[in-house]
Amino acid sequence: MAKRVSMMDGHVVNKKPSPSRVRVAVRLRPYMEKEEDKACVRGLDSQSLEIVNWRNQLETMQYQFDAFYGDKATQREIYTGSVCPILPHLLVGQNASVFAYGPTGAGKTHTMLGNPNQPGIIPRAVRDLLQMTRGENGKPVEENWIYSITMSYVEIYQEKVMDLLEPKNKDLPIREDKDHNILIPGVTEKTINTFSDFDEHFIPASQNRTVACTKLNDRSSRSHALLLIKVQKTQRIPPGRQLTGKLYLIDLAGSEDNRRTGNQGIRLKESGAINSSLFTLSKVVDALSQGLPRIPYRDSKLTRLLQDSLGGSAHSVMITNIAPEQKYYFDTLTALNFAAKSKQIINKPFSQETTQAPVQSTLKRPRDDLENSAPSKHPKKTKTDSAEESPDTSREKKNLQIAALDSAVVERLLKLDKILSEKGKMENKLLSTPKRERMALLKKWEESQLEIERLKEKQKELEEKALAAEARMEKSNNSDFEFSDSSVNESAFRAPLKTRATSTAKAKKVLRVLPLQGVNQNAKEEGIAVVEKKKRKAHAGRENEPSWEMNVRTDLLKNGREKILNLLNNGSIKELKSLQKIGDKKAKLIVGWREVNGPFKNVEDLASMEGMSVKLVTSFLKANILSIVAS
Numbered sequence: 001m002a003k004r005v006s007m008m009d010g011h012v013v014n015k016k017p018s019p020s021r022v023r024v025a026v027r028l029r030p031y032m033e034k035e036e037d038k039a040c041v042r043g044l045d046s047q048s049l050e051i052v053n054w055r056n057q058l059e060t061m062q063y064q065f066d067a068f069y070g071d072k073a074t075q076r077e078i079y080t081g082s083v084c085p086i087l088p089h090l091l092v093g094q095n096a097s098v099f100a101y102g103p104t105g106a107g108k109t110h111t112m113l114g115n116p117n118q119p120g121i122i123p124r125a126v127r128d129l130l131q132m133t134r135g136e137n138g139k140p141v142e143e144n145w146i147y148s149i150t151m152s153y154v155e156i157y158q159e160k161v162m163d164l165l166e167p168k169n170k171d172l173p174i175r176e177d178k179d180h181n182i183l184i185p186g187v188t189e190k191t192i193n194t195f196s197d198f199d200e201h202f203i204p205a206s207q208n209r210t211v212a213c214t215k216l217n218d219r220s221s222r223s224h225a226l227l228l229i230k231v232q233k234t235q236r237i238p239p240g241r242q243l244t245g246k247l248y249l250i251d252l253a254g255s256e257d258n259r260r261t262g263n264q265g266i267r268l269k270e271s272g273a274i275n276s277s278l279f280t281l282s283k284v285v286d287a288l289s290q291g292l293p294r295i296p297y298r299d300s301k302l303t304r305l306l307q308d309s310l311g312g313s314a315h316s317v318m319i320t321n322i323a324p325e326q327k328y329y330f331d332t333l334t335a336l337n338f339a340a341k342s343k344q345i346i347n348k349p350f351s352q353e354t355t356q357a358p359v360q361s362t363l364k365r366p367r368d369d370l371e372n373s374a375p376s377k378h379p380k381k382t383k384t385d386s387a388e389e390s391p392d393t394s395r396e397k398k399n400l401q402i403a404a405l406d407s408a409v410v411e412r413l414l415k416l417d418k419i420l421s422e423k424g425k426m427e428n429k430l431l432s433t434p435k436r437e438r439m440a441l442l443k444k445w446e447e448s449q450l451e452i453e454r455l456k457e458k459q460k461e462l463e464e465k466a467l468a469a470e471a472r473m474e475k476s477n478n479s480d481f482e483f484s485d486s487s488v489n490e491s492a493f494r495a496p497l498k499t500r501a502t503s504t505a506k507a508k509k510v511l512r513v514l515p516l517q518g519v520n521q522n523a524k525e526e527g528i529a530v531v532e533k534k535k536r537k538a539h540a541g542r543e544n545e546p547s548w549e550m551n552v553r554t555d556l557l558k559n560g561r562e563k564i565l566n567l568l569n570n571g572s573i574k575e576l577k578s579l580q581k582i583g584d585k586k587a588k589l590i591v592g593w594r595e596v597n598g599p600f601k602n603v604e605d606l607a608s609m610e611g612m613s614v615k616l617v618t619s620f621l622k623a624n625i626l627s628i629v630a631s
Helices: 075-092 108-112 121-134 195-207 266-290 301-305 326-342 366-373 383-388 391-401 407-431 435-478 491-501 504-517 521-544 554-570 584-597 603-608 614-630
Strands: 003-007 010-013 023-028 041-043 048-052 060-064 067-069 095-101 145-156 161-163 224-235 242-251 314-322 351-354
Touching: 023 075, 023 326, 048 326, 060 326, 067 075, 075 095, 075 121, 075 224, 075 242, 075 314, 095 108, 095 121, 095 326, 108 121, 108 242, 108 314, 121 145, 121 195, 121 224, 121 242, 145 195, 145 301, 195 584, 266 301, 266 326, 314 326, 554 584, 554 603, 554 614, 603 614
Parallel strands: 003 351, 023 067, 023 314, 095 242, 095 314
Antiparallel strands: 003 010, 041 048, 048 060, 145 161, 145 224, 224 242, 242 351
16 A cells, blocks of 8 residues: 655655546436437446437447446445445545536536435535444444544635635635645634534535526536545554545536526626636646646646645546536537546555654763763673662762763753653553553542442431421420411511521531430431421422423314424424524524434424434423414
8 A cells, every 4th residue: 555654854655656547437417308308318338328429410429437327326326336435545544536527407516415315425425434433332443543534615716715614714725735735724624523513514514605596507506615524543552643534525516608507797707717617627637638747737726626636646536417408418528528538547646644753862861972982891781680780779870970071960960860760650650550450440430439429419318307407496496486366477487497508517517516405316307207298299299280281272282283393394494493492503403404314204303303302392392382372
């Protein structure tokens, strides 16, 4: 495997990168024009297709690629056949790239994003990467390695790199480091540990992408979108190797014929920028396929970001989307010619591995100087001799060796040696601790925590007993007074109970004083029994309390549930925010969950979302149904 190792003092290439050809797949969009039966292209087998020759309608031209997917191919087939095989390269520190190319309206965005019923390449790739790095029950796949996954999402709009995760970051620069890696300084990076984390960041960012309506597409992409998934694999034990793999998922905007799209004004300016960047991309592909000395990567922002994917260090897959209708003939022909040239491009992937070089001390010890100056006087000792030598003898020799140095230097060296020796002993002690002893220590610590919790509970019980005894004492004292008026305010009897807000220290003090005041054990037990009886009575009252649903008519309850469920499945973010206890964040989470998992079957399905519990769903349902009934 080709590998590039990065040390602290520089970068070293161990082996030559192994060549890897750009894999090209073609996907044929289903026929959309029902009134026309004429198609200009058709598939022959799983790798080849043919298109009518525009010079002679009786002839056809055949193309062969790595894969051909007909109009009935599913999203799963495309992902499994072309994208899934390149994901394991990320775990060994190599880069991978997947981008969709084709004319506008050919289905590029559908291929990359998909819909809740048919997820596209992006959600499937992210989900598989999370499963590959986390394993079962969220544990790491490899015991001695730690995985970290981050995401960045940008768009290229009119030759400006815009941060979709943070829209305030506009016109970001593109740089190249000393190892020829392309990067975007200042771009936002979000850590993702679960697929819900990805949804939380990706769905709002996708809504920030620039789209517009044209005559050919209701939501036409007006920019090139690039999602970067970075996978870092770090070794827990020395030498602390780190492998970094990057996955580029790119949704290119389609080339446009303004005579058919009807673009005017700002739409015309956008299509001009799109066509210009795609023309530069075709020049880069021509230069790479012909082996020219200069590759015009820097002529556009798009080709600059694709420098790793085309002729760079990534395992690249290009999915060319085409349309079968006759009116898209020349767009289809141009896309197939571009794909045929891209198939000849050779990339050179390598593993990006970094490791920390051993730190060498610049201070030469005096002992080494003495050994180098007079090797015959200091013969090399065996292990037996060094074992028999006492610590006092070795310390005396060390002091003799540094006696010739300045006194201030000697003092500093001795202090440093002492600190390093103590630190080394502590580290060696920790490293030499057997696993069984560490487990025993952990178990003992857990038992001590449980004992602390038990003592806290016992202390709480003692405080309650003290408060009950105090209440009993106050009650017995107040019983000595006679009140002739039966309508005396009840607060006069409750006044002594205000002392229940006493602190722990006061409660303990009461326990020591009570025996001196003549409060016997029977009074204590009687007071505790009264408190327990009141608790049981209050608990029984709560259990017998009728549910809020019993107070609502059945038809109103059913009607309210249907309205809420309909709004959860069909409502926009603004409409969802009109519900009680639903804010902007939860509304976006509901829309994301709905796109991935489909419509809600009942309102209680909200509990399966992250951040929602059964108790919250019950409160949400109660508030909204009562609001609907009141209105």
